[in-house]
Amino acid sequence: MPKADKNKVSQKQKPVHPLSRKAQVLSKQVAREQRVNHSHAKTTIKNDVIAQKLIWFQQEVDQERKDFTKRDLIEYTKQYLRRFDDELDQIAIIKAVGNRQGHQHTARKSAIQLSIERDQQMLETSGLEVPDIINGNHLDTFRKWDGDLFAVQNIKTRKLFKKDFEEVPVEATEKTTE
Numbered sequence: 001m002p003k004a005d006k007n008k009v010s011q012k013q014k015p016v017h018p019l020s021r022k023a024q025v026l027s028k029q030v031a032r033e034q035r036v037n038h039s040h041a042k043t044t045i046k047n048d049v050i051a052q053k054l055i056w057f058q059q060e061v062d063q064e065r066k067d068f069t070k071r072d073l074i075e076y077t078k079q080y081l082r083r084f085d086d087e088l089d090q091i092a093i094i095k096a097v098g099n100r101q102g103h104q105h106t107a108r109k110s111a112i113q114l115s116i117e118r119d120q121q122m123l124e125t126s127g128l129e130v131p132d133i134i135n136g137n138h139l140d141t142f143r144k145w146d147g148d149l150f151a152v153q154n155i156k157t158r159k160l161f162k163k164d165f166e167e168v169p170v171e172a173t174e175k176t177t178e
Contacts, residue, residue: 047149050129054155055147056080057131063143068133070164077130077160081119084112127159134158 016023060076061068091105122128132138138156145155 044149047152050157051147051149051152053080053129054131054142054145054152056083057133058142058145061133061142066139067136068139070134073130073133073158074160074165076133077128078165080130081116081123084116088112123160123165124162127161129157129159132156132158 016026057076057080060079088109091109094105119128131142133142135156142155145151
């Protein structure tokens with residue numbers, strides 16, 4: 001019968017001294033794992049927000065049309081910015097009816113208001129990212145997208161700013177192809 005290895009059987013895991021090099025290596029590994037997990041979580045949240053926006057645009061964009069202008073894109077973006085108006089009106093009606101003491105829809109109303117404020121802030125500062133439906137190739141890629149979070153990065157977006165909503169010049173409404 002073969003003998004058991006002495007190192008595996010007789011010795012248990014020795015405790016690591018807190019000031020040793022091995023403790024430093026282990027603490028670096030743990031810190032790196034936490035950083036990587038935090039980064040993955042942030043990326044997932046960001047992709048989820050972008051995916052929700054893209055899904056909304058995918059449902060609203062006319063599937064029969066082949067070409068869109070910048071003016072069309074701005075109109076869809078205006079609709080996107082007003083997407084919660086009906087729900088906010090419903091909440092206001094429910095709150096106005098009767099003498100309710102509770103705050104039944106306060107959490108949803110707060111979430112909607114935060115989302116609207118975030119979109120408005122992005123529009124005024126760094127620009128609101130919307131799918132690029134003006135370019136035909138990008139439009140085809142956008143229409144073929146199945147909602148996969150990992151494929152969000154394949155969809156080309158365009159940033160719209162507050163100045164884009166004011167007056168769109170005639171040259172900018174021409175169809176662009178790249």
